[in-house]
Amino acid sequence: MLVPVPGATTSGRWCGRCVTTVRRLASRHLLCHGGTALAGRVPAGGRRPGVAAVACPIPVCSGCAAPLGAGAGSQPAPGRPRRPGLCVPRCDRRRPSVAAAHLRRRTSGKWHTHPPEVLPLTVGEMDVQLAPPVRDALIQAVEAGDTGFAGPQSTARYARAFRRLAQHRWGWDGAREADCHAVPDIMRGLVGLVEVLTRQGDAVVVNTPAYPDYFGALEERGGRIVEAPLSAAQRLDPDTLDTAFQAAAHSSSQALYLLCSPHNPTGTVHRRDELEHVAALARRYGVRVIADEAHALITWGGARFTPYLSVSGSPTALALQSPAKAFNLGGLNGALAIAGEEATDVLARLSAVMPHGRSHLAGIAHCAAMAEGEPWLDALLAGLEENRRLLQHLLHTDLPAVKYAPPDGTIYAWIDCRPLQWQDDPAELFLTHGRVAVISGRPYRTGGDGHVRLNMATTPELLAEAVRRMAHTARRCPG
Amino acid sequence: MLVPVPGATTSGRWCGRCVTTVRRLASRHLLCHGGTALAGRVPAGGRRPGVAAVACPIPVCSGCAAPLGAGAGSQPAPGRPRRPGLCVPRCDRRRPSVAAAHLRRRTSGKWHTHPPEVLPLTVGEMDVQLAPPVRDALIQAVEAGDTGFAGPQSTARYARAFRRLAQHRWGWDGAREADCHAVPDIMRGLVGLVEVLTRQGDAVVVNTPAYPDYFGALEERGGRIVEAPLSAAQRLDPDTLDTAFQAAAHSSSQALYLLCSPHNPTGTVHRRDELEHVAALARRYGVRVIADEAHALITWGGARFTPYLSVSGSPTALALQSPAKAFNLGGLNGALAIAGEEATDVLARLSAVMPHGRSHLAGIAHCAAMAEGEPWLDALLAGLEENRRLLQHLLHTDLPAVKYAPPDGTIYAWIDCRPLQWQDDPAELFLTHGRVAVISGRPYRTGGDGHVRLNMATTPELLAEAVRRMAHTARRCPG
Numbered sequence: 001m002l003v004p005v006p007g008a009t010t011s012g013r014w015c016g017r018c019v020t021t022v023r024r025l026a027s028r029h030l031l032c033h034g035g036t037a038l039a040g041r042v043p044a045g046g047r048r049p050g051v052a053a054v055a056c057p058i059p060v061c062s063g064c065a066a067p068l069g070a071g072a073g074s075q076p077a078p079g080r081p082r083r084p085g086l087c088v089p090r091c092d093r094r095r096p097s098v099a100a101a102h103l104r105r106r107t108s109g110k111w112h113t114h115p116p117e118v119l120p121l122t123v124g125e126m127d128v129q130l131a132p133p134v135r136d137a138l139i140q141a142v143e144a145g146d147t148g149f150a151g152p153q154s155t156a157r158y159a160r161a162f163r164r165l166a167q168h169r170w171g172w173d174g175a176r177e178a179d180c181h182a183v184p185d186i187m188r189g190l191v192g193l194v195e196v197l198t199r200q201g202d203a204v205v206v207n208t209p210a211y212p213d214y215f216g217a218l219e220e221r222g223g224r225i226v227e228a229p230l231s232a233a234q235r236l237d238p239d240t241l242d243t244a245f246q247a248a249a250h251s252s253s254q255a256l257y258l259l260c261s262p263h264n265p266t267g268t269v270h271r272r273d274e275l276e277h278v279a280a281l282a283r284r285y286g287v288r289v290i291a292d293e294a295h296a297l298i299t300w301g302g303a304r305f306t307p308y309l310s311v312s313g314s315p316t317a318l319a320l321q322s323p324a325k326a327f328n329l330g331g332l333n334g335a336l337a338i339a340g341e342e343a344t345d346v347l348a349r350l351s352a353v354m355p356h357g358r359s360h361l362a363g364i365a366h367c368a369a370m371a372e373g374e375p376w377l378d379a380l381l382a383g384l385e386e387n388r389r390l391l392q393h394l395l396h397t398d399l400p401a402v403k404y405a406p407p408d409g410t411i412y413a414w415i416d417c418r419p420l421q422w423q424d425d426p427a428e429l430f431l432t433h434g435r436v437a438v439i440s441g442r443p444y445r446t447g448g449d450g451h452v453r454l455n456m457a458t459t460p461e462l463l464a465e466a467v468r469r470m471a472h473t474a475r476r477c478p479g
Numbered sequence: 480m481l482v483p484v485p486g487a488t489t490s491g492r493w494c495g496r497c498v499t500t501v502r503r504l505a506s507r508h509l510l511c512h513g514g515t516a517l518a519g520r521v522p523a524g525g526r527r528p529g530v531a532a533v534a535c536p537i538p539v540c541s542g543c544a545a546p547l548g549a550g551a552g553s554q555p556a557p558g559r560p561r562r563p564g565l566c567v568p569r570c571d572r573r574r575p576s577v578a579a580a581h582l583r584r585r586t587s588g589k590w591h592t593h594p595p596e597v598l599p600l601t602v603g604e605m606d607v608q609l610a611p612p613v614r615d616a617l618i619q620a621v622e623a624g625d626t627g628f629a630g631p632q633s634t635a636r637y638a639r640a641f642r643r644l645a646q647h648r649w650g651w652d653g654a655r656e657a658d659c660h661a662v663p664d665i666m667r668g669l670v671g672l673v674e675v676l677t678r679q680g681d682a683v684v685v686n687t688p689a690y691p692d693y694f695g696a697l698e699e700r701g702g703r704i705v706e707a708p709l710s711a712a713q714r715l716d717p718d719t720l721d722t723a724f725q726a727a728a729h730s731s732s733q734a735l736y737l738l739c740s741p742h743n744p745t746g747t748v749h750r751r752d753e754l755e756h757v758a759a760l761a762r763r764y765g766v767r768v769i770a771d772e773a774h775a776l777i778t779w780g781g782a783r784f785t786p787y788l789s790v791s792g793s794p795t796a797l798a799l800q801s802p803a804k805a806f807n808l809g810g811l812n813g814a815l816a817i818a819g820e821e822a823t824d825v826l827a828r829l830s831a832v833m834p835h836g837r838s839h840l841a842g843i844a845h846c847a848a849m850a851e852g853e854p855w856l857d858a859l860l861a862g863l864e865e866n867r868r869l870l871q872h873l874l875h876t877d878l879p880a881v882k883y884a885p886p887d888g889t890i891y892a893w894i895d896c897r898p899l900q901w902q903d904d905p906a907e908l909f910l911t912h913g914r915v916a917v918i919s920g921r922p923y924r925t926g927g928d929g930h931v932r933l934n935m936a937t938t939p940e941l942l943a944e945a946v947r948r949m950a951h952t953a954r955r956c957p958g
Binding site for chain 1: 584
C-alpha cells in the first residue's frame with residue numbers, strides 16, 4: 001500500500017521529509033510496540049492514544065485519498081484525485097481497515113512460517129487484497145457451488161482470455177487456442193515439458209542466480225544443470241550462453257535452455273534484441289528453449305516484457321504463462337503451456353495425469369483476472385514502481401553499504417550484502433538479530449552467495465520497518 | 480436434492496405414488512419443454528402457469544419442509560420436522576432458488592461438456608451447494624486476500640483436521656501428523672508414490688473394473704497393470720488376488736497393489752475381514768499396498784468404511800485420503816498421503832515438485848469441511864441413500880432389463896446393460912438417442928463392457944428424468 005503524502009514530488013520520487021514520515025509511522029505505530037502490534041492505526045489528525053503525535057503530514061491512502069485509518073464508508077476528500085497504488089486493502093469499501101491487521105489474519109505460508117514478531121518479506125505473495133473482479137468471480141462461484149472439475153471448455157476459455165490479454169498488453173498476436181494446453185501450475189508444466197523432451201542426463205542450461213526449485217525439480221528427473229551466470233549487470237551474457245549451449249548440446253540427446261523471463265530473483269526484463277540473440281544461438285546449437293514467464297505481467301517504467309514466442313526464430317520453443325503471480329493467486333494455481341508453431345506436438349505428449357492437478361476454481365479466478373483485472377494491475381504496478389524507489393532511498397540512507405539496483409520487473413529486490421563482510425548468511429543474521437525474514441541467496445547458486453531476495457510487494461510502512469530492522473542487524477553484527 | 484412427499488414410508492422406501500409424482504414433476508416441469516427449461520419451478524399449490532396441474536401431493540424440501548419453489552425467507556411449515564437430504568441448494572436461505580437453475584449456471588466440466596439439452600450424470604461432481612462452513616471459510620479467505628502459498632503449517636493443520644475426523648467417523652486413531660504428507664490431489668499423490676516405490680516394468684495389481692485414469696497414469700510411468708477382477712458380486716476375490724499377487728511379485732523388483740476403497744465404479748465397501756485377508760496376502764508375497772480412499776466418507780446403511788491402515792498387518796502400506804469427493808471440491812484439489820508405521824520413509828522421498836501443486840485455498844476449504852462439515856455430510860449421505868433406492872425403483876419400473884445392485888458407497892450407480900443386447904456402447908446410445916450422458920464402462924477394462932456409470936448425486940427429478948431418457952433409448956434401440 002502506497003502512502004503518498006502532501007509534498008511528494010510529482011515524479012514519484014520520495015523527498016526526505018516523506019521518507020521520514022513513513023519511517024516514523026512504521027516504527028511508532030505498526031510494529032515496534034512489543035513486536036506484534038501490527039494492527040496499529042494512525043487516526044485522522046495524526047494522534048493516537050498513548051502514542052506521541054506524529055509531527056509530520058498525515059499520510060493519505062493513495063487510492064481513495066482518505067486519511068489512514070479512517071473508518072468504514074469514508075469517501076475521497078473533495079478535490080483529491082484518485083491515484084493508483086498498492087492500496088487495495090484500504091480502498092476496499094467493504095473492509096476499509098488497516099492493511100497490517102488484514103495481513104496477520106492470513107493463514108498462508110508467508111504469514112505463518114515465522115513467529116509473529118518476525119516481519120516476513122519472503123515468498124512471492126503480495127500484501128494486497130484480491131482484484132475486485134477476481135474476488136467477485138470467486139465468491140459467485142462459491143455461492144453457486146461451482147467447484148466441480150475443469151472441463152475442456154475451461155482450457156479454451158483460459159486460452160482465449162490469455163490471448164486477449166497478450167494482444168492488449170504486449171501487442172502479441174500469438175497463443176492461438178490450438179497452441180495452448182492448461183497445466184496445473186508453472187512448475188508442474190515445466191517438469192511435464194522436461195519429461196517429454198529430454199532423456200536421463202540431458203543438459204538444462206539455467207541462468208544463475210536462479211530460482212532454487214528449478215534445480216530440485218530438474219535434477220530429480222535426471223536433468224543435468226549447466227549454469228550460465230548472468231553478467232555483472234544481471235543481464236543475459238551472449239558469450240556465456242554460447243559456451244553453455246555448446247557444452248549442453250554436445251553432451252545431450254536434447255539440450256534445453258530454461259529462460260526465466262523476467263528473471264527471478266534479479267528482476268531483469270530481457271530486451272527483444274537479447275531474446276533474438278538467444279533464439280539465434282538456440283537454433284545454431286539445436287537447443288530447445290522453455291521460457292518461464294511467470295512474472296510477465298509485472299514490469300514497469302521503460303521496461304517492456306517481450307513474449308519469447310513473439311521473437312523471430314522461436315518456433316520450436318515453449319512458454320509457460322500464468323496471471324497467478326501478478327494477481328496474488330499463488331494458492332489458487334493454474335497456468336498455460338504455450339507452444340511455438342513447430343512445437344505443438346510436445347503438448348500432445350504431456351502426461352495423462354496433468355489434468356488432475358488443474359483447479360476449476362483457479363481457472364475461474366485467472367480468467368476474471370485476465371479479462372477484467374487490468375485496471376487493478378496497472379494500479380499495482382504503479383505502487384510497485386514507487387516501492388522500488390522508496391526502498392532505494394531507505395537503503396541509501398539507513399544501510400548504505402549494501403548494493404541494490406532497482407529492478408525493472410518482478411516483485412523482488414535482489415540485495416548484495418557482501419560489502420557488509422559477514423561470514424554468516426545475511427538472511428540468517430537478519431532473521432536472528434533483526435527479526436525480518438528475507439530469502440537467502442545461497443540456494444540460487446552462482447551469484448547468490450551473500451545476497452538476499454526481499455519481497456517488496458508490501459506497504460511502505462512495512463518496507464521501511466524491514467530496512468530499519470536490517471540496519472539494526474548491521475549495527476549489531478559488524479563484519 | 481431429495482424430495483420426500485407426504486405418504487412416503489418412514490423406512491425411506493418410495494411408494495409407487497411418490498415415484499409417480501417425482502417422475503411427473505421431472506417430465507413436466509424440469510427438462511421436457513424444449514429440453515433446456517431446466518429452471519422450471521413447481522409453485523406452492525402444485526400449479527404452474529401454462530402447465531397442467533400436478534395431480535399428486537406437493538413435494539416439500541426435505542431440509543426446510545417448505546413447498547418446492549417457495550421464495551426467499553420461507554420458513555419450515557409448523558409441525559414439520561427438519562429432515563436431512565440432498566437439499567442443500569434449496570435450504571440455503573440466501574439462495575433459495577430451484578436447484579436446476581443453479582446447476583446450469585455452473586461452468587464446470589460436468590455441466591458444459593455436452594450441449595445444453597443433454598442431461599449430464601457423468602464425472603464425480605454433485606448437484607449440491609457447498610457445505611455452509613466450507614462456503615463461509617472460502618468467502619472469508621477470498622475477502623481477506625488469503626490466496627498465498629500453502630506453508631508447513633497448512634500441512635499440519637490439514638493432518639490434524641483429518642485425524643480428528645477419522646477418530647470421530649471411523650474410530651481410527653491413526654494418521655499421526657508425522658505420518659502425513661500433503662499432496663496436490665489423490666492422483667498426483669498416487670503417481671508420486673509409484674515413482675518412489677517402483678522401477679520401470681514393475682507390476683501394479685488393480686481390481687477391475689477400475690477407474691480408467693489409473694491405467695494411463697501408471698502405464699506412462701512404466702507400470703505394468705496386472706488385473707484382478709472383482710467377483711460376480713463385485714467384491715474382492717481372494718483366489719484372484721492370490722494369483723495376481725503371486726504373478727506380480729514374481730516379475731517385479733517391487734510389486735504394488737492399488738486398492739480402491741470404497742471401489743469406484745461399483746460402490747463396493749470392503750469389509751474389515753476382506754482387508755485383513757488382503758494384508759495377509761500382501762505380506763506373504765511382499766506386495767506393497769497403496770489404498771486410494773477418495774470415497775472413504777461416502778458410505779451408508781450397514782456398510783462401514785475401514786481405513787486400510789487400521790487393519791492389522793498393514794504397516795508398510797500407504798493410503799491417500801481427501802474430503803474433496805464428499806464435499807464436492809473436485810475443482811479445489813488437495814489430499815493427504817498417509818504412511819503406515821513402517822512406510823514413513825516413502826513420504827520423505829516424494830518429488831520436490833509435489834508442494835507446487837498444493838492449493839492453499841483448497842486447504843482452507845478442506846479443513847473447514849473436515850472440522851465443521853459433518854452435519855452437512857450426514858444429510859448428504861441420507862439423501863444419497865434415498866437416491867439409490869429411488870433409482871432402483873425407477874429402473875425396475877421403467878427399464879427392468881438392466882441389472883443394478885444398489886451400492887453401499889460412492890456416488891455412482893454401476894449399471895449392467897448387457898441384457899439389452901446392444902452391439903454399440905450403451906453410453907453412446909444413451910447420449911445419441913436419449914440425450915443423457917453417463918460414463919461408458921468400456922475403459923474400466925475387464926467387467927466394464929456393456930456397463931455404464933451413472934452419477935446419482937443429483938436431484939430425484941433429474942434422476943427420474945435420466946431413467947426416462949434411458950428407457951426411451953431402450954425403446955428406440957431394440958437389441
